[in-house]
Amino acid sequence: MSYQALARKWRPKNFAEVVGQVHVVKALSNALDQQRLHHAYLFTGTRGIGKTTLARIFAKCLNCEKGASANPCGVCSACQEIDEGRYIDLIEVDAASRTKVEDTRELLDNVQYSPTRGHFKVYLIDEVHMLSGHSFNALLKTLEEPPLHVKFLLATTDPQKLPMTVLSRCLQFNLKKLPEDAVVQQLESIMLAEDVAFERPALYSIARVADGSMRDALSLLDQAIAYSKENVTDSAMHEMLGTVPREYMQKLVQALIDENAAEIMRCSHELAQLSADFGSLLDDLIDILHQAAISQAVPDAESRLGSDVELANKLGKQLSAEDVQLFYQIALLGRRDLYLYTSQQSALEMTLLRMLAFRPASREQTGQEGSVVRNKVISRDAQDSRESAPGDVQDSRESAPASKIDDLVKNGRWPELIDQLGIQGSAHSLASSCSVQSASGEGVVLNLAEQHEGIAIPNARRKLQEALQAYFNQNVKLEIKLTNQDIDTPAKKKTRAMEERQSLVEKQVEEDEVVKAFRSSFGAEVVAGSVKPIGE
Ligand SMILES: [Zn+2]
Incomplete structure (x- = not known):
């Protein structure tokens, strides 16, 4: 017996079977039930999210022999032939392969004739943005004065490329990417119906890679079943998709909880051997920290269905809320700057080591108040530790001397300090356009190129000074000197x-x-x- 691809086999045949896109289904159903039908519909959205599927269902609703309604019978010859892709009054065109004006004219020449069998002649034009300018003009004429028996269903991933004249004559429906949980639920029900054994986290791995596209998810599921030989396990999915095995995420999370820098380095080396994608690992970590924060704030939130809920719960229980927020922020910055690092591996290592370095000392050791002060001391030491071997990181977090301004601003550490000040807008522009001329225990003298004088507005100066004072927990004199010399700034x-x-x-x-x-x-x-x- 020939194998039918899952995407084809499980393609929804009526509105009730459509996953997600509730806003579109509801609007189309109401229009059908109230017989308020427009003559042209445009379905937009990224690939694989059901544009043509919805259009075909809509065509079936229009032409079901039991009468046009939102609930086609599914058994009449019109319904069945539409399902099988051979209904004479549903004319499907792939605009990507028929871009020329002759093609469009030929297609539209027959518009005036009544449908052969159905109530409506339905033109489904996929990837409509690919039509040439002349083709659009030909189409536009028909859209302006369409015969009553004609419906146009247009689909595109790129509505910006459609002329306004065409857009304005269509009812537009923007389809959304499917949420990960919705994809997983559908995959799960398919696996149960197909009677294939699976591990639920494996489905999450697939859904994540499919990125909101059910068609991609089902293609991956086809591959997964073939690859795993009937038992779709999470580890097999990581092998197939090239993503990071879950056990490594568990080890890394444990290492963060235990503040075990050596374990982080060990995992990082092993992951490099596996050619792991460090970017997606950071994405996963960000996701887990997000889940951990939710588990702390709303322990019994029902919507939490992610694959790593257990891991997130563990993290949420063993770290303070402040630590989770801090780690999340550091992970986000690490992900953002991933490609500024010399290698992705070093990006991951620095991001995780930074989490350990900046983590406030435990409450038992310092008491609540002490931990806040300690946080700042550690922050400075963390800077120093960047140039040491990774194994030294934990040692460097002891008995640091009081914070000194000159420790931080000299030796080219001004750019890193700016990142930590939490300044934005004009203050951030000003700081980034300055270099450090000198720094002492009392304050900083910054150089600013003469041509940038305009950005040293009082408000920016004040905010920068306040941020420095908050950071060093002392009064800080801030002086900005204009120079005509060529200076090296963080912005440069x-x-x-x-x-x-x-x-x-x-x-x-x-x-x-x-x-x-x-x-x-x-x-x-x-x-x-x-x-x-x-x-x-
Ligand atoms: Zn029917």
Whole structure:
């Protein structure tokens, strides 16, 4: 017996079977039930989220032999033929392959004739944005004065490319990406119906990679069943998807709880051996910390269905709420800056070690008040520890001397300090455009290029000074001197880093074997300005 792909086998046949997209289903159902039908509908949204599926169901609702309604019978010949993709009055067109004006004219020539069998002649045009300008004009004429028996169902991933004249004649429905939990629930019910053994976390791994697309999720599920030989386990999914095995996440979470830097380094090396994707690992960690924060704030929240709930609960119980928030913030920054690091592995290591370094000392050791002060001391020491071997990190967190301004601003640590001040807007622009001329126990003298004088507005100065005072917990004199010298500022440093990243990725694309092969075989060229680092 031939195998039918799950995406095809489980394609919804009526509105009740559609997962998610409640807003669209409701609007279409009401329109059908109240017989208030428009002549052109546009379904927009990313790939694989059900645009053409909804359009086909709508076509069935219109042409069911029992009469147009939101609940087609599913058994009449019209319903069945639409399901089988061979109904004569449902004309499906893939605009990507029929972009020319002749194609559109040929298609629309027959619009005037009545439907052969059904109540309506339904034109379903997928990827409609691919039509040429002339084709749109041809289509527009029909949209302006459509015969009563014609309905247009247009679908596109890219509505911005449609002319306003076409957009304004359509009722538009924007389909949303499906939430992870909705995808998992559907996968679970399919696995039960197909009678295939599985581990629930494996379904979450698939849903995460599918990123809101049910079609992608079902294709991955097909692969998963073939790959796992009838028992879809979480570890098999990590192998198949190239994601990080859950046991490593458990080890890393435990290492954070135990403040075990050595274990973090061990895991990091092993993950590098497995060619793990450190970006997705940080994504997962951010997700777990989010869940941990919810578990602390709302322990019995019902909506928490994530795959790592147990891990998140454990983290939530063993860390304070402040620690969870701190770790979350550090993980977010680590993820944001992932590509500024020399390697993704070092990005992960620094992010996790920073969590340990900045974690306030435990309440038993210092008492509630002491921990706050200690936090700042540790913050400064954490800076120092960055240049030490990772194993030294924990030792460097003892008996630090009182905070001194000059410790931090000298030795090129001004950019890191800016990140920690929590300043934004004008104060952040000002700080980033300055370099440190000198610093003492009492204050800082900053240099600012003359041409940037305009950003040293009083409000920005005041906010920067206040932030420095709060950080060092003392009065801080802030002096800003204008200079005509060329100074190296954090802003310039950031620009340089971005330029280096850009030239690195351009070089990687240049040297890529596949790109080279396309060049030599097809005369392909890389479009200037089209190469961007991931995440931009
Ligand atoms: Zn029917």
